[in-house]
Amino acid sequence: MTELTPIGLLAELTHRCPLGCPYCSNPLELTRANQELDTKTWTRVFEDAASLGAMHVHLSGGEPLVRKDIAELTNAAHLAGLYTNLITSGVGLNAQSLTELRAAGLDHVQISIQGVDPTRADAIAHFKGGAKAKREAARVVVEEGLALTINAVIHRGNIKDLPAIIDLAVEWGAGRLEVAHVQYHGWAIANRASLMPAREDFLTAAKLVEDARKSLEGTLVIDHVIPDYYAERPKACMGGWGRQVIVVTPDGRALPCHAAATLPGFAFDNVKDRSLAEIWETSEAFQKFRGTAWMPKPCQGCDRAEIDWGGCRCQAFAITGNAATTDPACALSPEHTKLREMATADAASGISTYRFRRIGG
Amino acid sequence: MTDPAPKLAPGVKLRKDAKRGTVLLGPERILELDDIAQAIVAEFDGKRRVSEIAAALAKEYDANADDIRTDIENLLKDLTQKGYVKP
Ligand code: SF4
Ligand code: SF4
Numbered sequence: 001m002t003e004l005t006p007i008g009l010l011a012e013l014t015h016r017c018p019l020g021c022p023y024c025s026n027p028l029e030l031t032r033a034n035q036e037l038d039t040k041t042w043t044r045v046f047e048d049a050a051s052l053g054a055m056h057v058h059l060s061g062g063e064p065l066v067r068k069d070i071a072e073l074t075n076a077a078h079l080a081g082l083y084t085n086l087i088t089s090g091v092g093l094n095a096q097s098l099t100e101l102r103a104a105g106l107d108h109v110q111i112s113i114q115g116v117d118p119t120r121a122d123a124i125a126h127f128k129g130g131a132k133a134k135r136e137a138a139r140v141v142v143e144e145g146l147a148l149t150i151n152a153v154i155h156r157g158n159i160k161d162l163p164a165i166i167d168l169a170v171e172w173g174a175g176r177l178e179v180a181h182v183q184y185h186g187w188a189i190a191n192r193a194s195l196m197p198a199r200e201d202f203l204t205a206a207k208l209v210e211d212a213r214k215s216l217e218g219t220l221v222i223d224h225v226i227p228d229y230y231a232e233r234p235k236a237c238m239g240g241w242g243r244q245v246i247v248v249t250p251d252g253r254a255l256p257c258h259a260a261a262t263l264p265g266f267a268f269d270n271v272k273d274r275s276l277a278e279i280w281e282t283s284e285a286f287q288k289f290r291g292t293a294w295m296p297k298p299c300q301g302c303d304r305a306e307i308d309w310g311g312c313r314c315q316a317f318a319i320t321g322n323a324a325t326t327d328p329a330c331a332l333s334p335e336h337t338k339l340r341e342m343a344t345a346d347a348a349s350g351i352s353t354y355r356f357r358r359i360g361g
Numbered sequence: 362m363t364d365p366a367p368k369l370a371p372g373v374k375l376r377k378d379a380k381r382g383t384v385l386l387g388p389e390r391i392l393e394l395d396d397i398a399q400a401i402v403a404e405f406d407g408k409r410r411v412s413e414i415a416a417a418l419a420k421e422y423d424a425n426a427d428d429i430r431t432d433i434e435n436l437l438k439d440l441t442q443k444g445y446v447k448p
Binding site for chain 2 (some may be wrong): 005007008053055056067083085107108110146148149175176192217218221223
């Protein structure tokens, strides 16, 4: 049992997506359409999440708009009392679909962009016409008076465009900009050599964000998701394992973090078999790294143990082969130097071809 | 002195929650409000000005209007910075 209350539900409604971003956080093995949960099951999941105390639902994917029942799902989440946040590429969002979603109770839209120059942006997303569709989607969101967040995933190919990206967010009327450096999970690991920026470029970007936050105060809120490979201390991944967020995958597995499915030796419970409350409170997976008891040194006894919770389990596993060890993003981890060296080598690799995300890829 | 008529920023909702009390909800964010902040934010309707809100709350809570106005202005500044409110 746990006294903890989740804040948010990340509902990965589908893995289908017309785009092919090489940094997509979805797993390499994507779930096919016929495995997806149906409307009824998602409705129950939303209700369960709300009774557990969750306040936000992030309707995500893949591209959530490919679900034919997206308006119905939005409405179900809204009726359950959740703050509904649509996380979309913008492709498929037009005046008509937005009006429908708004009537269903949509509270907020987050549109991801690949850059400012349409041709280059489309090349990264591996989708022609994407940039144009996004521009149009952002316009209708603002016209409808809905709140807009722009999410820009930053990597070596666009890090120097950050000033233009910030300008674009203001010009498009966004209230919030997420400057999200690539997190190396899923497809991003496969593309790390082509995505990793140089450390100096990251430092310049960090300074730019800091300055823009000041000059745009009251106009644009900027959230900065920094790249772990250049950090000194890790992030509290998802606010700590099993503390704030529940991820439900398209086929119904409940995970403490969206990359957790990559960890070996876990049986993740499925919402088709057990209630969300039961999973949150008693499932082995949610309890495994919850709190501080599992921690090895140097986390054990560290004064940041209850701040960053030892960082990301999936990153620890990806780099060291052991999920139950300190996140190598932490400078106190014995593997930290190795991580830095990997990043430096990747940044200098000169590789500029991508393995684009696709089902069956 | 400026006398704005504050309102919640687009996408921000004031909600009551069984476990957390009164909160402001925005995209990826949540802010728990104490009793005073809650009473003030409930008045932010985009029509009434800070001076009017201060006068009304001073009457309701039998307090000094200038003190309340200072409370409102401080809260407004903080919430504007965080993007929850538009002055
Ligand atoms: S990151 Fe790109 S490919 Fe992945 S779901 Fe989002 S838009 Fe689709
Ligand atoms: S040692 Fe562990 S708890 Fe301490 S800062 Fe590093 S990752 Fe966080």
